[in-house]
Amino acid sequence: MTETWSKFSAFERLFADEAVPNNPVVITACLTLSENPSETWLYSSLLPRILAHPRFSARMVRRSTRYPYFESVPGFTAESELLKQYHVALEPVIDLSLPHDKRNKLFQSRLSEIMSEDLDRYRPLWRLFFFPCWSIEASSCQEQSSTLVFRIHHTVADGIGLVKYLMSEVIDDNTGSNVKHLTTPHRHAQEAGKHAGVRCEARLTKKSRWFPALQDFAANLKTVFGTLRPESDNAFVRSRLGGQKVCALLPPTMYTVDILKKAARALGITINDLFYTAVSGAVRAYLKECGDDPNVLKGVRCGIPFTKHMVDEFRTTDVSNQLAMVTVPLHIHIDDRKDRLVECTHTMNVTKTGFAPGLVLTLLGVIARLPAFIRKPLWRLLTKSGSCLFTNVPGPRKEVSIGGIKIACIHFFAPADGHCGVIIALHSYNGKITSSVYGDKTRISDPQRLVELLNNEVSELIKLSDVQ
Structure with a gap:
């Protein structure tokens, strides 16, 4: 056996x-x-x-x-x-x-x-x-x-x-090093709107208050069907993959996990919501510099993995793949940062609490059991549904050592699956955040610029929260 x-x-x-x-x-x-x-x-x-x-x-x-x-x-x-x-x-x-x-x-x-x-x-x-x-x-x-x-x-x-x-x-000592989600309890977009400004509240219409369940159901269906639809034309998907990779990674940023928690709490959102909004703003700015008009790119989407791992214990079976992958809209067509924050927060809330990740996981399970001549083209189609991939991997919350030698910082790059050619990654370790970008050179010619824009967006969102 x-x-x-x-x-x-x-x-x-x-x-x-x-x-x-x-x-x-x-x-x-x-x-x-x-x-x-x-x-x-x-x-x-x-x-x-x-x-x-x-x-x-x-x-x-x-x-x-x-x-x-x-x-x-x-x-x-x-x-x-x-x-x-x-x-x-x-x-x-x-x-x-x-x-x-x-x-x-x-x-x-x-x-x-x-x-x-x-x-x-x-x-x-x-x-x-x-x-x-x-x-x-x-x-x-x-x-x-x-x-x-x-x-x-x-x-x-x-x-x-x-x-x-x-x-x-x-690591040498795993006492107190259990994996914890790098999030605070999520709140609804309405609460985020209260903290983010009057114009954000204006986007929360009377219809959305009367029919939240119906709207969330429709949003989940849109997420699932979006996974099956090729991505809108933009600089991240316009060229064919060439095979040559480029990357950029920055040292630990000035903003710590504690600062991010305070900022997220002040805005009524989670740290993941804040990062997702920052990715949206960074992609908007980068594509604009590449000559695209982000105001008309309403359909640009981003792949986000959702883990199924138990977070409070380690088992041998954890060395495996236990995740679901969904593509969600980046809302880069929204110019105002406050309005974009509300839309991104609502999208994340609907995705986290809805049925889309589970349904996509079931769909992938079915595809994986199909014959290769059907499975491979379907997988290629699925990986065309997003312009980029965003991952946020939480690491040890305290400094750790291997064989008596301390780890100073960690950078983590998720793989570029299928046709996805741009990966944006954040990693927490010892209370600090590292950021990195990599991808196919035909899709992203200047990863250093994108990772700098990402850090700038995080800083702007922290300023928006008025956290010192």
Whole structure:
């Protein structure tokens, strides 16, 4: 009988297809370390902990069964030559004589190359790249810092599952490190309107107060059918995927999780609502700079994953994919930031409390069981329904260590599934937020500009809340 960890879920079967060439379905995590460990530390402290779960020492196989599954690779250990030959790459030191901004460009260029490469399907589906003497934070002592770039195929696990595994099995002390949603209890858009200004309240019409249930039902149907409709024409979808990836990542921002909580509470929304609104504003500004008219792009949508993981405990089965993906409107056609905040908050509330995520998950489960000649084109169609993907992955709330070496900051890149070519990612760690953007070069030529616009939008929303 096939063991539970080796079975592929419906989502994992779709990820295994990689129906769109030149767009690897691979998660990338960048961990900045406060020290510059030796190679011995990698093989004696880090890798044995990673390999504790059998999926990290197994490869994907397709044999007599209809669906792929994981099969253990004999002798695959932290000290094996099989692992050392492919799975661990020691990068050369980036020229220490250069100023930090130039070293950062060289690092991001190399990271873009790494993210453009697929993983060998005949080996365990992960790779580790070690950058000595490098930190994304300019204030740190570069010679005494280092960065780990971990690439994991999405069939192994989703982002929340990997974070839970990190906190349960990899870090030195997991006391009090249970995963918690980076949100406060959500409130309705009406309450957000009270805090965001008079013009926001004006958008909440008498009809919406009389028929909220009917409107929410219609909004859920629109979300589901929107998942089946190709995206509106804009710079993020206009070009064909070319395969060359580009990325940009910023050090931890000045606004902390505590500040964001206060701002969200003052606005009567959740932190996720605030981030979603910030993404909307950043995409609006970026597309405008690319020559698009955001005022007429009412149909632009964004993919958002919803986790099904239990957030208060870790189980072996958490190293898997337990999520639903829906596409929601970004409302970039709304110029006024306050009005856009109300619309985005209402959209998130309807999506979180409605039936759309569950229905989409059921739909994907059905598609995953279809023959490949039907399944692949349907998956390609689904991934054309959004201009970008937005993820917000909560990490450890306190500083953690691996083998006695502290993690300074974490960046997390979700994969670009199917035809999606732009990914916007936020990650919380130790009370701070890191932001990053990556995608196909044909879809986003300047990821640095987009991530800067994202941070600016978050700052403007904090100002809107009057939180000091």
